[in-house]
Amino acid sequence: MEPMNWWAIIAQIFWQFIPVWIALILLFSVSFIYKKRLGLYGKLYDSAIGLIGFGLVMFWVFVGVFGAMDFIITHDPLSQVSGMKNKPPGTPMRGATAGEFGYYLLGGDNLARDVFSRVVKGAWIVTQIAPLATLFAFMVGITLGLPAGYYGGRLDILLSFIANLILAFPVILLFYLLVTPEIVATGVPSYMATVLFVFPLIFAGVLLNSRFHTQPKVRTPLLIIVLGIMFWTYLSLVSEPGSKVDLLPSSLDLFDIPGGILVVFVSVVFVNAPTVFRIVRGLTLDIKTRDYVAAAQTRGEGSWYIMLWEILPNARGPLIVDFCLRIGYTTILLGTLGFFGLGLPPESPDWGTTINEGRKLLSIYLHPALPPAIALLSLVLGLNLLADGLREESLKD
Amino acid sequence: MGVFILRRIGVMILTALCLTFIVFFMTNLYPNLEKLAKTQGNFRMTEAEVQSYLDRNGYLQPIFSKYAQWLGVAPGWTKAVNDGVRGRCVHGTVSVDEINNAPKYCGILQGNWGFSTVFKNDVGPLVLARLGLTGKLMMWVLLLMIPLALMIGVLAGMREGSATDRSLSTISIVTTATPEYVSGVIFVAVFASSTVGLKWFKGTATAAMEDATFNNFFLPVLTIALYGMGYIARMTRASMTEVMTAQFIRTARLKGASFLRIVLKHALRNALIAPFTVIMLQFPWLLNGVVIVETLFNYKGFGWLLVQAAGNNDIELLLAVSVASVVVVLLTQLISDIGYVFLNPRIRIS
Numbered sequence: 001m002e003p004m005n006w007w008a009i010i011a012q013i014f015w016q017f018i019p020v021w022i023a024l025i026l027l028f029s030v031s032f033i034y035k036k037r038l039g040l041y042g043k044l045y046d047s048a049i050g051l052i053g054f055g056l057v058m059f060w061v062f063v064g065v066f067g068a069m070d071f072i073i074t075h076d077p078l079s080q081v082s083g084m085k086n087k088p089p090g091t092p093m094r095g096a097t098a099g100e101f102g103y104y105l106l107g108g109d110n111l112a113r114d115v116f117s118r119v120v121k122g123a124w125i126v127t128q129i130a131p132l133a134t135l136f137a138f139m140v141g142i143t144l145g146l147p148a149g150y151y152g153g154r155l156d157i158l159l160s161f162i163a164n165l166i167l168a169f170p171v172i173l174l175f176y177l178l179v180t181p182e183i184v185a186t187g188v189p190s191y192m193a194t195v196l197f198v199f200p201l202i203f204a205g206v207l208l209n210s211r212f213h214t215q216p217k218v219r220t221p222l223l224i225i226v227l228g229i230m231f232w233t234y235l236s237l238v239s240e241p242g243s244k245v246d247l248l249p250s251s252l253d254l255f256d257i258p259g260g261i262l263v264v265f266v267s268v269v270f271v272n273a274p275t276v277f278r279i280v281r282g283l284t285l286d287i288k289t290r291d292y293v294a295a296a297q298t299r300g301e302g303s304w305y306i307m308l309w310e311i312l313p314n315a316r317g318p319l320i321v322d323f324c325l326r327i328g329y330t331t332i333l334l335g336t337l338g339f340f341g342l343g344l345p346p347e348s349p350d351w352g353t354t355i356n357e358g359r360k361l362l363s364i365y366l367h368p369a370l371p372p373a374i375a376l377l378s379l380v381l382g383l384n385l386l387a388d389g390l391r392e393e394s395l396k397d
Numbered sequence: 398m399g400v401f402i403l404r405r406i407g408v409m410i411l412t413a414l415c416l417t418f419i420v421f422f423m424t425n426l427y428p429n430l431e432k433l434a435k436t437q438g439n440f441r442m443t444e445a446e447v448q449s450y451l452d453r454n455g456y457l458q459p460i461f462s463k464y465a466q467w468l469g470v471a472p473g474w475t476k477a478v479n480d481g482v483r484g485r486c487v488h489g490t491v492s493v494d495e496i497n498n499a500p501k502y503c504g505i506l507q508g509n510w511g512f513s514t515v516f517k518n519d520v521g522p523l524v525l526a527r528l529g530l531t532g533k534l535m536m537w538v539l540l541l542m543i544p545l546a547l548m549i550g551v552l553a554g555m556r557e558g559s560a561t562d563r564s565l566s567t568i569s570i571v572t573t574a575t576p577e578y579v580s581g582v583i584f585v586a587v588f589a590s591s592t593v594g595l596k597w598f599k600g601t602a603t604a605a606m607e608d609a610t611f612n613n614f615f616l617p618v619l620t621i622a623l624y625g626m627g628y629i630a631r632m633t634r635a636s637m638t639e640v641m642t643a644q645f646i647r648t649a650r651l652k653g654a655s656f657l658r659i660v661l662k663h664a665l666r667n668a669l670i671a672p673f674t675v676i677m678l679q680f681p682w683l684l685n686g687v688v689i690v691e692t693l694f695n696y697k698g699f700g701w702l703l704v705q706a707a708g709n710n711d712i713e714l715l716l717a718v719s720v721a722s723v724v725v726v727l728l729t730q731l732i733s734d735i736g737y738v739f740l741n742p743r744i745r746i747s
Contacts, residue, residue: 161408165415170681170722172688172700173715176707177420182428332576339578339689340704352578359582359693363600366586373579381574388570 004090004103013105013116019071020062027058040320043393050389056382060375063120064127073117074101077349084108086365089115109354109368110361118349119371125350126379129261130330133268134323137330140199140269141276143206146307148277149284160281163274171271172336178267179342189263194238196269201230210305264343268333272326279322283315290314317394321387328383335376351376402735409727413720420719421464424712430456433710437514453478455485467511467716469504488512505720511713515705520717524702528721530606531687531698534617537609538683542622542629543676549626550633550672555660557638566634573627577689581620585693588616602694617694621686625679629672636671640664670740677733681726 004012035042044050066072075081075093083094089107106115148156166174178189205227212219237257257265287293288311296306337343338352346353351372358369423429434450435442442450451457455474465471466485473485481490486503503509510520553565575583589600599613640646641664649659688700695701699721706714 161412165412168412168681168723168726169416170684170688170703170719170726172685173420173703173707173719173722176704177423180429182432182710183423183426185428186426188423188426328574335576335578336685336689340692355578355582359578359585362582362585363589363591366590369582370586373582377575377579380576381571384570384574 003088003092004105006090009090009105012103016072016074016105016116017063019066020059023062023066024055024058028055040390040394043396044386044389047389047393049385050393053382053385053387053389056378057386060123060379060382061127064123064125067120068124072120073114074103074105075114075117077113077118077121078347080112081108081114082112084114085112086110086361086368087112089367106371107365107367109357110365111357115354115368115371118354119351119375121349122351122354122372123375123379125344125348126331126334126376129265129268129334130327133265134272134327134330136196136200136265136269137272137276137326138319138323139203140196140273142280142312143199143203144273145277145280146284146311147303149281150288150303150307150311152285156281159277163277166270166274167278171333172340174271175267175337175340175342178270179263179337184260184263189266190238190240192270193262193266196266196273197234197238201227201234204230206304207308210302210308213302260343260345264334264337267337267343268330271333272330276322276326279318280315283318284311287311287314317391321391321394324383324387324390328380328387331376331380331383398738402731405731405734409724409731412727413723416723417716417720418464420716421467421712422460424710424715425456425460425463429710433514433712436709452476453483455483465504467504467713469502469506469509471504472501473503510717513706513711513714515709515711515714520714523714524699524717524721527697527699527702530696531691531700533609534614534621534687534691534696534698535683537614537618538621538625541618542626545622546626546629546676547633547669547672549630551637551660551665551668553630554634554637554641554668555664557641562634566631569627569630569634571627572623573631575624577620577624577686578693580623581616581690581693584616584620600694602696606697617690617696620690620693621683624686625683629675629679632675633668633672637664637668640668643667670737673740674733674737677729677736680729684722684725 031038031042032045035045044054063072081093084091084104085108087104087108089105091104091107093102093104104114104116106119109115109118144159148159177183178192183189205223208223208226209219212222240257240262284307292314293306293310296310301310334350335352335355338348338350338354339356341353341356344350344353354372355369355376358365358372362369430451431447433456434447438446438450448457453476455463455476458474462471462474466473475482475484475496478490481492482496483490484496484499486499486501486509487496491499500507508521510524512518513520513523516523549565549569553562553569556562572580584598585600588595588598590596598616600616602609602613602617604610605614605617646659646663649663654663684700687698688703690696691698691700692704699718702714703718703722705711706718
């Protein structure tokens with residue numbers, strides 16, 4: 001078979017992404033019709049920059065989702081095909097069987113795996129970990145930042161000192177200290193996970209209790225159900241058979257996170273949380289002087305009610321913007337981990353690891369390193385543009 | 398002001414102590430020590446051999462006592478082995494006389510930074526030499542980044558919403574979205590690749606350690622500078638647009654001053670206060686970039702040293718590296734606070 005030329009490759013890639021295009025068109029047209037009723041999200045459709053950003057982000061989210069369902073990929077991202085090592089884009093596959101796709105669209109990497117399929121599979125890893133890790137970092141940052149800003153005093157001094165301590169650490173040194181097999185063997189990351197993942201529980205518990213504590217009939221069943229489910233999820237998340245934290249019998253364990261992923265997750269949350277803490281603390285310091293807070297205090301509301309139901313909703317604008325930016329930053333951090341070969345297994349198709357693999361032969365073969373680099377760049381760019389658009393739109397009213 | 402600086406230095410020392418203790422603790426966990434023993438001895442060591450190696454080299458003492466010795470507030474350990482005496486303050490196995498002549502205390506307070514197990518050398522001069530190389534890199538990064546960032550920020554913020562503003566803002570967003578390992582890879586592919594690239598520059602900067610030329614040093618410098626530049630430019634732009642709507646600018650306009658004069662004489666000084674703090678606070682991030690770029694371009698500076706030390710669990714080298722980086726981070730924070738007070742007459746500390 002003849003190798004494909006560049007036009008054919010582009011057309012074929014476009015064709016492979018068909019499910020993504022359909023999903024994007026559906027999402028955009030539905031949102032556009034109902035945009036008046038969708039609040040801040042609907043307003044996004046008035047800003048060109050925000051829309052481009054949102055489009056880029058959703059593109060990669062859909063690529064990740066459909067890639068995970070094996071729709072887009074042309075080959076298995078881990079299997080090696082003899083004779084395809086470092087082959088340029090569009091090379092016909094040697095010995096392709098009838099059911100198989102006959103070409104390596106973006107060429108083969110130095111272990112003769114399909115670059116295109118690896119980039120698509122890598123999108124799933126990033127779109128799974130980055131938003132979740134950012135969410136956890138926000139839970140930790142909010143749960144600690146609100147009281148630090150609201151009460152001030154010794155608590156604030158102590159928490160700020162700890163936050164500054166973590167921030168003064170060079171991130172890469174921290175990763176090297178946390179994400180090595182030796183440290184994983186000691187169980188330090190598992191213990192950190194046990195501590196860090198408690199924060200969403202505390203957050204949800206205090207949030208609901210402060211709101212409904214005057215109506216015990218609603219509060220008690222609600223708290224039992226919500227905290228019960230969260231606690232079970234929490235236990236399944238942190239406990240892993242064979243590791244240092246093995247709390248739950250395997251029959252009750254809902255899911256197992258592979259050790260490497262959990263460590264990566266914990267360290268990314270750990271690095272991000274202090275910055276969120278500082279932002280929330282600053283916002284709280286500012287908002288607690290407002291009149292509506294004074295009004296709530298006069299009404300005799302509890303401190304946690306004021307923090308979570310008066311201050312937090314009024315701080316949402318900057319927090320949403322920072323959330324988008326921080327997902328981008330987390331994506332960069334994940335790439336950094338992959339770049340130094342930390343945490344994720346070496347055959348993992350995530351973008352950082354693939355870039356790291358590809359850069360070793362960069363001066364001769366460009367095609368293994370460039371696609372993941374461009375993918376990462378466009379996703380982070382999309383998140384930054386989205387944050388910019390959201391900031392612009394939220395400042396308008 | 399004096400009290401403020403003293404307090405900050407106090408906090409700095411406390412932070413450095415906490416951080417080094419954390420590093421000390423993590424590197425002295427048993428699996429790490431085991432790995433160290435195996436890389437120093439051989440990989441087929443039995444459990445008993447590992448134990449005896451660690452014991453001979455004083456690794457099995459309680460952690461606080463080891464930390465105090467490293468600091469130099471407790472006397473260094475000595476240990477009698479069958480062919481002489483070993484100790485913290487001497488290299489290898491020596492006679493009893495030698496150990497009596499050696500200093501009792503040898504921690505960082507005495508200026509002894511320890512011995513690197515990877516490079517088989519004293520840590521102090523090693524770190525200093527690498528810091529010098531990274532200093533050279535950073536100097537060029539700052540020389541390229543700061544003027545470029547301020548220029549972009551000021552030009553974009555001069556007329557908010559104009560075409561210049563839109564395009565320059567987009568450029569700065571793109572650069573903040575491009576981490577060093579992405580831009581570095583793209584630059585090498587475009588400018589240095591031997592097959593399809595333009596071959597303008599070299600893809601490695603190893604030669605630049607001895608003799609830096611535009612040809613071998615520009616790509617690493619550009620890679621670090623670009624990532625930091627976007628953020629500073631956006632801060633400068635925000636600060637500039639705010640100043641341009643201030644009352645005194647309107648007054649100057651109504652007086653009939655030319656636009657150029659307004660920007661240069663009235664706006665610029667006020668607009669540059671915020672970016673100054675941002676530039677100072679960028680240093681920790683630059684440090685990060687330095688590690689990535691030095692690995693990517695094989696420039697054997699401080700960041701490269703960090704990777705080597707961390708990858709091989711070289712405890713004393715890693716401690717020295719973290720002390721150095723923590724001091725850099727905290728010093729820049731201090732400078733940014735003090736500089737802010739001097740630049741902005743509205744803020745007074747005390």
